[in-house]
Amino acid sequence: MAFPHWRVGVGNDLHRLAPGRKLILGGVHVPFDQGPVGHSDGDVLAHAICDALLGAARLGDIGRHFPNTAPKWKNASSLLFLRHVRELLRDGSYQIVNLDATVGLERPKLAPYIEAMEKKVANALGLKRDQVSVKAKSGEGLDAVGRGEAIRADAVALIQSQP
Numbered sequence: 764m765a766f767p768h769w770r771v772g773v774g775n776d777l778h779r780l781a782p783g784r785k786l787i788l789g790g791v792h793v794p795f796d797q798g799p800v801g802h803s804d805g806d807v808l809a810h811a812i813c814d815a816l817l818g819a820a821r822l823g824d825i826g827r828h829f830p831n832t833a834p835k836w837k838n839a840s841s842l843l844f845l846r847h848v849r850e851l852l853r854d855g856s857y858q859i860v861n862l863d864a865t866v867g868l869e870r871p872k873l874a875p876y877i878e879a880m881e882k883k884v885a886n887a888l889g890l891k892r893d894q895v896s897v898k899a900k901s902g903e904g905l906d907a908v909g910r911g912e913a914i915r916a917d918a919v920a921l922i923q924s925q926p
């Protein structure tokens with residue numbers, strides 16, 4: 764293709780919340796009395812971004828690369844997933860243009876942590892801060908997120924192939 768080869772990908776993730784679990788989002792610990800249940804650290808933001816990037820590069824999904832049956836990934840920091848996806852993209856000669864993500868969570872308020880999340884995600888992927896956008900949204904008291912039973916994240920990624 765003569766013009767830049769852009770590709771877009773979408774990802775989402777949902778985890779059940781349970782008492783006594785650590786709440787980690789984009790590698791940032793958010794103090795709260797509940798956290799996601801999951802094989803890894805249950806970082807929905809990192810997981811949704813991984814899926815968006817893998818999808819954009821047509822490399823499958825997070826379950827294929829990080830099976831939850833593999834002891835290697837048990838309680839693993841999901842920043843490792845992001846770093847691994849970064850390598851997969853590099854192997855495919857792809858560059859990330861930008862990422863946008865929304866975290867759905869009823870409580871606590873995430874505003875004080877957003878900047879730190881953007882920084883950690885950008886670092887793990889070797890990006891500049893302005894290439895990563897993280898937003899937060901409550902569930903308005905509806906669905907599993909709104910009832911405070913679950914945490915969810917949605918992400919979109921744009922990548923381009925290197926010349």
Ligand SMILES: [Zn+2]
Pocket residue numbers: 776777778801805806807810
């Ligand atoms: Zn997940």
